[in-house]
Amino acid sequence: MIKAPRGTKDLLPGEIEKWHYVEKVAREISEVYGYHEIRIPIFEHTELFQRGVGETTDVVQKEMYTFEDRGGRSVTLRPEGTAGVVRAYLENHLNNQPQPIKLYYLGPMFRYDRPQAGRMRQFHQLGIEAFGSRDPALDVEVICYSYNFFSKLGLRDLKILVNSVGCSQCRSVYGRALTGFIEERRESLCNNCQDRLEQNPLRVLDCKEPGCQAQLEGAPDIHAYLCAECSEHFQLVQDYLELTDIEFEINKQLVRGLDYYTQTVFEIIPNGPDQGSLAGGGRYSNLVEVCGGPSTPGVGVAIGLERVLMALQEQGVQLPLKQRKKIYIVTAGGEQSGDLDREAVRLLLELRDADIPAEKDLMGRSLKSQMKHAGRIGASYVIILGTEELQSGTLLVRDMNKGEQSPISRDRIVEYLKATLQED
Numbered sequence: 001m002i003k004a005p006r007g008t009k010d011l012l013p014g015e016i017e018k019w020h021y022v023e024k025v026a027r028e029i030s031e032v033y034g035y036h037e038i039r040i041p042i043f044e045h046t047e048l049f050q051r052g053v054g055e056t057t058d059v060v061q062k063e064m065y066t067f068e069d070r071g072g073r074s075v076t077l078r079p080e081g082t083a084g085v086v087r088a089y090l091e092n093h094l095n096n097q098p099q100p101i102k103l104y105y106l107g108p109m110f111r112y113d114r115p116q117a118g119r120m121r122q123f124h125q126l127g128i129e130a131f132g133s134r135d136p137a138l139d140v141e142v143i144c145y146s147y148n149f150f151s152k153l154g155l156r157d158l159k160i161l162v163n164s165v166g167c168s169q170c171r172s173v174y175g176r177a178l179t180g181f182i183e184e185r186r187e188s189l190c191n192n193c194q195d196r197l198e199q200n201p202l203r204v205l206d207c208k209e210p211g212c213q214a215q216l217e218g219a220p221d222i223h224a225y226l227c228a229e230c231s232e233h234f235q236l237v238q239d240y241l242e243l244t245d246i247e248f249e250i251n252k253q254l255v256r257g258l259d260y261y262t263q264t265v266f267e268i269i270p271n272g273p274d275q276g277s278l279a280g281g282g283r284y285s286n287l288v289e290v291c292g293g294p295s296t297p298g299v300g301v302a303i304g305l306e307r308v309l310m311a312l313q314e315q316g317v318q319l320p321l322k323q324r325k326k327i328y329i330v331t332a333g334g335e336q337s338g339d340l341d342r343e344a345v346r347l348l349l350e351l352r353d354a355d356i357p358a359e360k361d362l363m364g365r366s367l368k369s370q371m372k373h374a375g376r377i378g379a380s381y382v383i384i385l386g387t388e389e390l391q392s393g394t395l396l397v398r399d400m401n402k403g404e405q406s407p408i409s410r411d412r413i414v415e416y417l418k419a420t421l422q423e424d
């Protein structure tokens with residue numbers, strides 16, 4: 001037996017309905033916030049992620065699905081959505097249209113990571129990206145979008161962490177100060193952090209190792225290093241957040257794992273034991289340029305849908321999954337079942353043409369087990385079609401909930417069921 005690759009999962013009927021619902025809410029909220037869908041390729045040239053995500057990140061160094069195609073080009077299954085959206089923004093000249101350009105995407109991402117609860121090698125994200133505006137109100141819009149998406153789904157008790165990592169200028173001054181501070185404690189850091197120190201010292205701040213956290217006691221404060229512009233921007237983000245009823249927490253350790261963030265970064269996590277973040281995002285002022293375009297500000301968020309579904313389950317949220325009522329046609333055949341089968345097929349066609357969900361037996365089941373099957377698939381009504389009914393032109397319609405049967409004339413049956421289903 002060939003099994004699905006490690007870290008991938010089949011989404012089967014029974015579970016997929018939850019995904020449909022979550023995706024529906026995503027599309028609705030995107031419309032409310034003025035974001036339009038973009039569909040970008042699942043794979044891109046490897047170089048896009050090397051440049052756009054950053055050579056020094058764990059994602060690029062350890063986690064990408066990279067391979068050579070038959071033409072000898074190096075391609076990579078997208079490990080995240082932002083780089084591809086930036087490429088599409090430039091390639092399709094969206095930068096020449098009136099700004100801001102506000103886009104959302106939904107779909108699978110791929111990372112070669114150790115699979116665990118809520119972390120798959122093929123996982124799914126909802127993300128938004130907004131280009132062309134430096135207004136801090138846009139940062140807050142992205143935070144509100146994420147928070148409201150979760151609230152609309154029924155998630156409660158979430159924590160929003162916000163920070164500013166500054167622009168490339170103030171950030172590099174801070175990086176030097178931090179490196180200077182950490183240098184003396186270098187030997188006490190984990191291997192990862194020792195490697196990170198040269199490439200991106202800020203990453204040490206969000207190392208989860210308790211040993212590394214202990215070394216950060218008394219480390220320079222990033223906010224003290226923000227330039228006037230970054231400082232004002234961060235203040236406005238907080239002011240606008242105060243206007244919402246969303247509670248947030250400033251977290252100076254929050255830097256996010258990707259190199260491209262500047263100024264605002266944020267995460268939304270469930271309160272309680274650490275299960276990783278549901279959403280993470282921020283502003284990126286240099287990414288469009290890094291990807292070969294003109295200097296253009298951007299801000300975005302990525303939301304992990306597997307984690308969202310896990311959180312919904314943990315919080316016991318019942319999603320309002322609506323199923324259309326359906327009809328099951330039962331034939332009580334015996335000898336002349338040929339005529340009955342023909343009539344059942346005809347009736348099935350008529351019901352479906354009238355946009356009524358309907359099914360009939362396809363397994364040659366007995367009357368009794370057809371009734372049982374109707375119950376199993378959750379049919380609301382069963383039409384019973386026997387020799388007698390065929391001759392009299394009157395069919396029996398059984399209401400499966402009430403357990404009542406009513407005779408309905410064959411000529412009126414479609415009309416009758418249509419009306420009945422509408423009433424329910």
Ligand SMILES: [Zn+2]
Pocket residue numbers: 166167168169170171226227228229230231
């Ligand atoms: Zn700055």
Ligand SMILES: [Zn+2]
Pocket residue numbers: 189190191192193204207208209212
């Ligand atoms: Zn560390």
